Amino acid sequence: MKNRIGIVGGGQLGRMLGFAAKRLGFHVTVIDPTPNSPAGQVVDRQIVADYTDEKAIRTLASESDFLTFEIELTNAKILDEITKKGIRVNPSAKTLTTIKDKLLQKQFLAKAHIQTADYKEVKTSEDIASVAEEFGYPIMLKARFDAYDGRGNALISKKSDIPAAMQKLKGRLLYVEKFVPFVKELAVMVARSTKDEIKTYPVVETSHVHNICHTVVAPAQVSAAVQKKAQQLAQKTMMHLKGAGVFGIEMFVTKKGDVLINEIAPRVHNSGHYTIEACFTSQFEQHIRAITGLPLGDTNLITPSSVMINILGNRNGAVSLKGVEKALAIPGVSVHIYGKAETKKERKMGHITVVGGKTKDIYKKAQQARRYIQI
Amino acid sequence: MKNRIGIVGGGQLGRMLGFAAKRLGFHVTVIDPTPNSPAGQVVDRQIVADYTDEKAIRTLASESDFLTFEIELTNAKILDEITKKGIRVNPSAKTLTTIKDKLLQKQFLAKAHIQTADYKEVKTSEDIASVAEEFGYPIMLKARFDAYDGRGNALISKKSDIPAAMQKLKGRLLYVEKFVPFVKELAVMVARSTKDEIKTYPVVETSHVHNICHTVVAPAQVSAAVQKKAQQLAQKTMMHLKGAGVFGIEMFVTKKGDVLINEIAPRVHNSGHYTIEACFTSQFEQHIRAITGLPLGDTNLITPSSVMINILGNRNGAVSLKGVEKALAIPGVSVHIYGKAETKKERKMGHITVVGGKTKDIYKKAQQARRYIQI
Numbered sequence: 001m002k003n004r005i006g007i008v009g010g011g012q013l014g015r016m017l018g019f020a021a022k023r024l025g026f027h028v029t030v031i032d033p034t035p036n037s038p039a040g041q042v043v044d045r046q047i048v049a050d051y052t053d054e055k056a057i058r059t060l061a062s063e064s065d066f067l068t069f070e071i072e073l074t075n076a077k078i079l080d081e082i083t084k085k086g087i088r089v090n091p092s093a094k095t096l097t098t099i100k101d102k103l104l105q106k107q108f109l110a111k112a113h114i115q116t117a118d119y120k121e122v123k124t125s126e127d128i129a130s131v132a133e134e135f136g137y138p139i140m141l142k143a144r145f146d147a148y149d150g151r152g153n154a155l156i157s158k159k160s161d162i163p164a165a166m167q168k169l170k171g172r173l174l175y176v177e178k179f180v181p182f183v184k185e186l187a188v189m190v191a192r193s194t195k196d197e198i199k200t201y202p203v204v205e206t207s208h209v210h211n212i213c214h215t216v217v218a219p220a221q222v223s224a225a226v227q228k229k230a231q232q233l234a235q236k237t238m239m240h241l242k243g244a245g246v247f248g249i250e251m252f253v254t255k256k257g258d259v260l261i262n263e264i265a266p267r268v269h270n271s272g273h274y275t276i277e278a279c280f281t282s283q284f285e286q287h288i289r290a291i292t293g294l295p296l297g298d299t300n301l302i303t304p305s306s307v308m309i310n311i312l313g314n315r316n317g318a319v320s321l322k323g324v325e326k327a328l329a330i331p332g333v334s335v336h337i338y339g340k341a342e343t344k345k346e347r348k349m350g351h352i353t354v355v356g357g358k359t360k361d362i363y364k365k366a367q368q369a370r371r372y373i374q375i
Numbered sequence: 376m377k378n379r380i381g382i383v384g385g386g387q388l389g390r391m392l393g394f395a396a397k398r399l400g401f402h403v404t405v406i407d408p409t410p411n412s413p414a415g416q417v418v419d420r421q422i423v424a425d426y427t428d429e430k431a432i433r434t435l436a437s438e439s440d441f442l443t444f445e446i447e448l449t450n451a452k453i454l455d456e457i458t459k460k461g462i463r464v465n466p467s468a469k470t471l472t473t474i475k476d477k478l479l480q481k482q483f484l485a486k487a488h489i490q491t492a493d494y495k496e497v498k499t500s501e502d503i504a505s506v507a508e509e510f511g512y513p514i515m516l517k518a519r520f521d522a523y524d525g526r527g528n529a530l531i532s533k534k535s536d537i538p539a540a541m542q543k544l545k546g547r548l549l550y551v552e553k554f555v556p557f558v559k560e561l562a563v564m565v566a567r568s569t570k571d572e573i574k575t576y577p578v579v580e581t582s583h584v585h586n587i588c589h590t591v592v593a594p595a596q597v598s599a600a601v602q603k604k605a606q607q608l609a610q611k612t613m614m615h616l617k618g619a620g621v622f623g624i625e626m627f628v629t630k631k632g633d634v635l636i637n638e639i640a641p642r643v644h645n646s647g648h649y650t651i652e653a654c655f656t657s658q659f660e661q662h663i664r665a666i667t668g669l670p671l672g673d674t675n676l677i678t679p680s681s682v683m684i685n686i687l688g689n690r691n692g693a694v695s696l697k698g699v700e701k702a703l704a705i706p707g708v709s710v711h712i713y714g715k716a717e718t719k720k721e722r723k724m725g726h727i728t729v730v731g732g733k734t735k736d737i738y739k740k741a742q743q744a745r746r747y748i749q750i
Binding site: 001003015018019022023024025036041042043044280289293294295297298302303321324325328329331332335336337338339350355356 | 378390393394397398399400411416417418419655664668669670672673677678694695696699700703704706707710711712713714725730731
């Protein structure tokens with residue numbers, strides 16, 4: 001009986017994958033450098049090691065029938081080797097390699113004729129100035145690797161911003177993107193199983209604060225035409241992107257109603273957390289189904305709408321959770337706390353999901369609940 | 376920050392309580408005699424010891440801010456001592472003592488003027504024959520203690536059945552109940568928090584096979600009048616029963632439409648598993664909220680109806696799970712596998728919940744899904 005899942009990464013995504021996998025009866029092991037990690041607390045075993053630790057990944061592979069990851073930082077080269085030894089790794093090492101380098105990701109999308117913002121590789125300040133001439137200001141300077149939660153972006157509005165942007169992303173491989181004057185940001189979670197079944201979740205609207213996902217509204221409050229474009233883009237992307245698992249596809253909507261792909265995450269994603277309460281099948285269960293060859297679940301909403309709001313840290317230090325009792329007194333509010341021992345400014349510490357009622361009303365409830373909670 | 380929960384018992388109920396508690400950010404420890412128990416796999420720590428082990432319960436108490444149990448077999452005397460030392464134990468040791476002795480439970484209900492089947496304590500075959508004269512056959516001979524899943528009941532249809540019934544329940548303290556010729560069995564889950572808030576879940580219909588809960592349909596397909604009587608009975612019971620937590624109240628409906636209490640479980644209950652997918656707040660999260668002084672959550676259905684069906688073992692031996700892929704291919708089906716290493720005849724190994732659609736249709740889906748799964 002093949003029922004052992006190995007996950008590289010033991011953060012909140014690993015934790016929620018763990019809940020889903022355990023519910024289905026799997027044995028779950030995670031790798032994470034922090035002992036007693038969020039996922040380590042709720043699964044069978046944690047290997048305490050870095051995400052890129054060769055020995056640890058090989059140990060995990062030897063103990064697993066299915067290997068996956070919740071973080072792009074892992075070691076794609078070793079995953080590739082492991083795949084060749086016959087362990088199922090999903091998403092595939094090849095897909096991971098394409099996506100974790102944002103420049104390669106752009107090239108992949110361009111090759112598939114999928115609309116994104118214009119981009120160009122840059123190395124020096126002179127390169128940037130020259131691309132800016134071509135695209136026109138403002139432009140985004142972006143790191144090719146490890147650029148999640150805004151930690152790899154710098155906005156350049158005028159030529160004199162270039163030195164500070166270069167300083168912020170010093171020592172990293174870079175590219176420039178034309179700034180898209182978007183009116184809304186959307187996201188679509190998509191799953192492909194190892195049996196090549198594909199299912200798309202509803203189009204949702206995301207709001208970012210300081211480049212970190214802050215609020216998600218499902219379904220997105222956009223026209224049917226925009227919804228359709230977003231769904232089609234997601235499906236088209238999946239026609240070209242190989243490998244099984246759940247993918248988060250982030251998009252921009254322009255004033256004219258054009259929809260462009262911003263970026264792809266090769267994993268369960270913050271913009272899909274709402275699916276736990278709001279959909280027949282959560283993104284986490286869907287990922288487990290997808291990588292283990294089970295049929296994909298129903299992605300429809302079970303409730304008319306849902307709002308998810310992140311609980312981000314606002315100081316550095318030991319966790320001291322307060323106000324949950326006030327948040328939970330609001331009907332329809334679910335609170336998820338990730339079990340991290342230390343809080344940090346803008347660290348993802350938990351989230352709130354609200355269902356049951358009109359979008360406007362549950363949005364207010366979500367905000368109220370968020371104000372009550374201190375961590 | 377008081378966030379440590381101790382649970383006596385590490386079976387499937389402890390496992391599902393564990394999922395709910397971990398999601399809310401609690402630290403969870405369980406006591407269970409089987410290493411790597413269903414709950415032990417998904418919580419922070421398992422103490423491997425018997426449910427009644429004094430030393431283990433004291434250790435658990437010293438590491439917990441809130442103590443609860445998922446099994447009535449625990450040691451009420453020690454729980455009482457622990458309560459006196461200031462650890463919150465819920466449901467209270469007193470409530471547990473009243474409920475775990477089914478004869479005391481009957482006396483408690485009689486004192487509160489809550490309708491149940493007629494009953495009488497018996498010790499000998501002669502006592503049974505004499506009560507049968509009074510009540511008329513058939514009667515149920517029942518063990519006062521540890522009588523869950525039908526392991527403490529014997530039906531006596533005629534005088535000559537008495538010796539076999541006595542043999543079945545040999546060595547146990549006994550009482551006799553008048554047999555209620557019920558047309559349906561109902562159950563209502565009820566929660567009371569340490570802040571004395573009370574919330575009732577929808578009335579559900581349960582079917583038993585060999586005295587083991589088999590199928591649950593929510594909401595119950597009964598008249599509004601019967602629904603109301605069941606709700607009122609549950610509420611009345613909670614007016615008299617002390618202690619916080621979730622309670623499962625099982626009832627009989629007679630041909631005339633009378634509703635009688637069959638028995639009370641001082642814990643989350645098999646007839647409430649459907650709440651995970653079908654209600655705003657699951658019975659498991661509700662229990663955690665109740666015992667930790669958090670506000671109770673919305674008990675309403677989030678979907679029009681739901682059917683839960685148990686996955687019981689049908690042989691003795693090591694688990695070998697098959698057919699999950701077929702069950703999960705049916706839309707709206709959720710599968711819960713409890714992670715037990717060994718299956719046994721009629722052992723609870725998992726359950727299936729179906730939501731989304733008309734009761735008749737999802738009932739069929741649940742049965743189909745059940746047929747596919749072998750364990």
